[in-house]
Amino acid sequence: MIAFTAAEIAEITNGHLDADAGITPLTVVTDSREATTGSLYVAKPGEHADGHDFIGAAFSRGASLVLAERAVAGPDGVNYPAVLVKDAVLALGALAAEAVRRIRAARHAAGEALTVIGITGSAGKTTTKDLLAGILAPHGTTVAPQGSYNGEIGVPLTVFRADTDTRFLVIEMGATGIGHIRYLADMVKPDIGVVLGVGTAHAGEFGGVDNIARAKGELVEALPATGTAILNLDDDRVAAMRSRTSAAVLGFTAAGHADGAVQADAPDTNPVGNPEFDLILPSGEPDLHVSSQLIGAHHMGNLLAAAAAAFAAGIPGRDIAASLSTQAAASRWRMERTERPDGVTVINDAYNANPESMRAALRTLADLGRGRRTWAVLGAMLELGTDSIREHTAVGTQVVRLNISRLVVVGREARALYVSAVQEGSWGDECVFAETPDEAYELLNAELEPGDLVLFKSSNSVGLRHLGDRIALPPQTPVPAKEGSELL
Incomplete structure (x- = not known):
């Protein structure tokens, strides 16, 4: 990292140096849990939490300076060393x-x-x-x-x-x-x-x-x-x-x-x-x-x-x-392939989803699944606005026309996908709607057989990547804890 003194940070950001610990920051973090000795902690207001509430936690882990929108005092009543700005981001x-x-x-x-x-x-x-x-x-x-x-x-x-x-x-x-x-x-x-x-x-x-x-x-x-x-x-x-x-x-x-x-x-x-x-x-x-x-x-x-x-x-x-x-895939949940010891193949592509990537993943599933039983475990594609129902409907139709063996639709936001598959002719146990990932897990854990090929695909916040991780484990293996929140 390029080294900036507290005074330089104040000048560059048009901020006010409220206090200076005299230590040049060595790293920049936006999560107080990632602060280490010499960190500059950026206290940004968030959708679910305000970073200013965690300034004390950042300093307890070694932070030397905070970039903040307001001063925050420590337990001794003295403000933490800070550069105060109008907009931290x-x-x-x-x-x-x-x-x-x-x-x-x-x-x-x-x-x-x-x-x-x-x-x-x-x-x-x-x-x-x-x-x-x-x-x-x-x-x-x-x-x-x-x-x-x-x-x-x-x-x-x-x-x-x-x-x-x-x-x-x-x-x-x-x-x-x-x-x-x-x-x-x-x-x-x-x-x-x-x-x-x-x-x-x-x-x-x-x-x-x-x-x-x-x-x-x-x-x-x-x-x-x-x-x-x-x-x-x-x-x-x-x-x-x-x-x-x-x-x-x-x-x-x-x-x-x-x-x-x-x-x-x-x-x-x-x-x-x-x-x-x-x-x-x-x-x-x-x-x-x-x-x-x-x-x-x-x-x-x-x-x-x-x-x-x-x-x-x-x-x-x-x-x-x-x-x-x-080079193989370097980032997780992008067409990530796992071969289970029992012969089930899992493709976890559920980091994100939009109509184009959904269609591409389903075509790949169909191509790879010739001679095998194929499963598409699909969740919602988010942020499509007024096109959402139309695009989910189109995906449901595509699943049937690609002759995917089994479809599991997870979550109410994707229900139009399930309805369209049923209307296209996918009936009985070929097409199942699950309210939650846990419900889908129970179904898959009970019905997957050796030789099956299963694809997981959804927008990130739907969380099907975690369901894919669970299914990728050999049967009866304890499930690890989910990773921490991501910074996107």
Whole structure:
């Protein structure tokens, strides 16, 4: 982390230094439980709790300074050392922006470069981020987000893990409204921007798909003329973004041929569902074959996007192809495959869900399940607004038309999916509605048989990823406690 004194933090954030312990913070945390000796604790108001209520806990664990919106006194009546600001989240962003600026300046003075790569899209951001970081790491110190840290809190926390020895800084950028990605891009000043796709995730919050495209395109608008925009040519809305940037444009496509683009020649999946293709780069390097360890043909675009971004960053094609062929899923609950000792195969893809990713996961289930009994355990896709019933209905219809053997729909928010499957002709025990994950667990635990293939898919907060973890355990194995709350 770039070191900031308390006085510098106050100046950068336009804050007031209420007290100074005289210790330069060593880390930045937004969860008091993660505070250690020398931490800067950011006390932000939250949806369910106010960080100011945990300032004492942070200092008891070693925090030396708090970034807060009001002063808080300790048991002795003396205020904790603090920089007081109007908005702790915006102050955190300002501090991250200054950290990036200082890293660039230090590396430039040393005759070296910092390459910042931003990644956005309605689906595939985390997988693409993981793949790209894996390609880049052997070529220089690489910092990338933990999990899906991709918002106004997660992006600064990623930045604070970088230092003057960082060669590549990979930033995942999520959004739930117009202007969010512009804010993140202004913070980190990306050199390369990757747009994976425009789908219907968060359509309700954005007010429609056109607004999603407008928001995702903010990344390429923020690129300098010396930068590179990596665009998915298989998505018309993304391809149209070339008119919104002054940067060079490098497209990628898994569906056809495009001069000068990164392409997949002879794309296919092997019997266990791993994508395979010959990688075509603008440099014309020959014999670049990719045999991925990821599961599902829908990852073809993520693999090509990572390849294109790495190529733009100057990585040789042979290194790109070799890395893509050895990397498995690095983040949890993304087509995570577990083979139980009794012969049941579990695919846990329930970190998030939208109509596009749901359809892709179900197609993969159908492809992998030929000759096996297949189970789709599905929960709600959230934040779809007025399109929710229509989109859940379409998924229920798809399940039946793909000849998935058994459907278990969990939770009332997904009931339209169950109703549509029944109306499409899935009757009796082929289609079951469960009110809760516990109810679904009892059904699955009783009825799964050796050779079955079961997919779990839902939006994150529905919690089916935890149900998938329970089912992935061998029968009669005690269930571990759930992991702590995530910072997204």
